[in-house]
Amino acid sequence: MSYREKENIVNIFSSIVITAVYTWIIYQKQLAGTIDLTDDFQKWGIIFLIFVGVSIVARIIIYIIFSIINAIATREEKIPAEDERDKLIKLKATRNSSYSFSVGFIMAIMVIAIGMPSYWLFIFFVISGVISELIDNGSQMYYYRKGV
Amino acid sequence: MSKSQIQNNIRRLRFDAHEMTQQQLADEVNASRQTIVAIEKGNYSPSLELAFKIARVFNTPINDVFFYEPQVEKTK
Numbered sequence: 001m002s003y004r005e006k007e008n009i010v011n012i013f014s015s016i017v018i019t020a021v022y023t024w025i026i027y028q029k030q031l032a033g034t035i036d037l038t039d040d041f042q043k044w045g046i047i048f049l050i051f052v053g054v055s056i057v058a059r060i061i062i063y064i065i066f067s068i069i070n071a072i073a074t075r076e077e078k079i080p081a082e083d084e085r086d087k088l089i090k091l092k093a094t095r096n097s098s099y100s101f102s103v104g105f106i107m108a109i110m111v112i113a114i115g116m117p118s119y120w121l122f123i124f125f126v127i128s129g130v131i132s133e134l135i136d137n138g139s140q141m142y143y144y145r146k147g148v
Numbered sequence: 149m150s151k152s153q154i155q156n157n158i159r160r161l162r163f164d165a166h167e168m169t170q171q172q173l174a175d176e177v178n179a180s181r182q183t184i185v186a187i188e189k190g191n192y193s194p195s196l197e198l199a200f201k202i203a204r205v206f207n208t209p210i211n212d213v214f215f216y217e218p219q220v221e222k223t224k
Contacts, residue, residue, distance in 0.1 A: 004182070080180050084195050085186060086180070144182070
């Protein structure tokens, strides 16, 4: 398995774990009554911003750990440079990811349009964000395996 | 994913060049070994620039390395 494929697996794993843990913490706070997210848009905004920060830091840590483990396992210290095929694959995967996020965005708007509570908008944003990221990394793995 | 219609003689040219490895060729053209593997298998059509770089490594015209082979539709 190439370095890029392993990198994608790590990305899929980290996005699921980070989102699941953060969502679980926020949900527990909601259940305990520490925060009320039913109609508070400002709170949702803060939670999203914190999530972005937490996600970036966690990913950097996971990536460093992955690089160390990979270097020990393969005895290759140098991270392979990105070539034109890598860039093309990334571009196509980003296209697929953008399409899927667009569908999620429209669904979120539709949910509001049919009169469901406003917090569903944010829940759909989170779900479509995670799914689009999984599609991004999944597409990259597909193109690496099957060709582009 | 369908195979590329651009086929190549890279495997033979590597053999003729004192069994040059895929990694050696990749290093010469600043690409990854996986990209060379994909090109050899016909799973990826390289850019014109990369194609010229590969031809240059083997010191041969580009049409000796790559050639166009249209896919023939299967008859029922």
